[in-house]
Amino acid sequence: MALIKLNTRSIPDNAVTPAKVSQNLGRRNIIINGQFQVAQYATSVSSTDGTNEDYTTVDRWFFRYGNNAPGTMTISQSDDAPVGFANSWKFDVTATGTSTGNHHTLFSQFIESEHLRNCGWDYTNPNSYITLSFWIKSSKTGTYCVGMDANDVGGNFKFVKEYTINSANVWEKKTISMPGHASLVFNNDNTRGAELGWNLASGGDRDNATDNTWHTADASRVTANQVNFLDSTNNDLYITGVQLEVGSEATDFERMSFSEELAICKRYFQKSGDYNQYMTNGASTTQFGTGAKAWAPCVEWGGHTAGHATHILSVEMRATPSITKYGNSQAYWGYISSGGSAPTSDNTLAFHQHLYIGADGAGLLGVNNQATGSTIWGAMGGWTASAEI
């Protein structure tokens, strides 16, 4: 075949149009932390029904044993990844379980409604597509199901698509395109618009979906072909490079720097400790755990009125966050009190249950002294702020 060489001078100015450019080169991945590089919660947890579900390791990624589904897994941020990636999310079965009835075990990401509403997808048009791509590896081969639960529609409105892990312990890239539907709704707000979920096991009451179809029949997230990933303690599964983008084809994964990804994740979760300090309470009533930070001097604190100090959150969060405090073994914060006198080095840190912290709508953390008595000059403790969806 003859080789024709082109250079910029040989391409007419009007020959390259947006319609001929296959990739939207701008910000296109709707998924946050799709390469699993940010893990503010923890790097590894042991998870079973009621323990370490929800958001527990990598940021923005959710996990649950739905309706008290059985099994136990170690869930972790892993450095096993395909070429070009540094991290993945790993599921390692440590106790088997067989789902029955309405059990469903899955990991997912909840997407804000406005992110789907404004992404450019003509989602009420069945000829318009949004495409999911991801890298996955597992020792358990077979048919799995992934899908989207459109929360703003109300009731059950789910798209389910089968994919196959063909070879054990080999990274495979999967691409799935989902069509629009006339009934789809995504509100222009910051609430839950959709859950994009990967299923690991499901009971018989939740496997009634039809492959590659939006359905409203029931809460099924899988077809009857879904494997039970939790059927052996030899099973493990890794995923990374998750991208959801407008169009019918998957483009190359959109790379994000660590600092960019971390800043985006902080819209949903922040903490007082350094990035790799995972929040804990102390081992005794007189010790802090990790992540405790010196607090600002407390102004007008003491007497019989609630005093306060403030801290500006590093990123404005999705909603006013719920705050969890960390302190001594009882999660009490520490404080320095010296009556009406200025504190000296002789003043020791004490702990009290009635040092509370919360957040107001402006994104500031308020510290509230519910105890009465001496003026408190400063307080110390750790906190996490959650505005997850």
Add this chain to the structure above:
Amino acid sequence: MNSTTNITSAQWIQVGGENKFINATIDGQVFMVPFDTNNKHYVEILKQVAEGDLTIDAAPVLDEE
């Protein structure tokens, strides 16, 4: 987890004599929950209170240092 969020305790916390937060134990973790209808914990508390499954206790009695 169950399909219903497990809230085992909830108590008002006052600032300046007014209820400002709810100190709640949710799925085993203690949260200071703000009054924000976009906060998923607050929404769940409102739901369970409305359904009669949860009562929010009075604010703690302040004690002397």
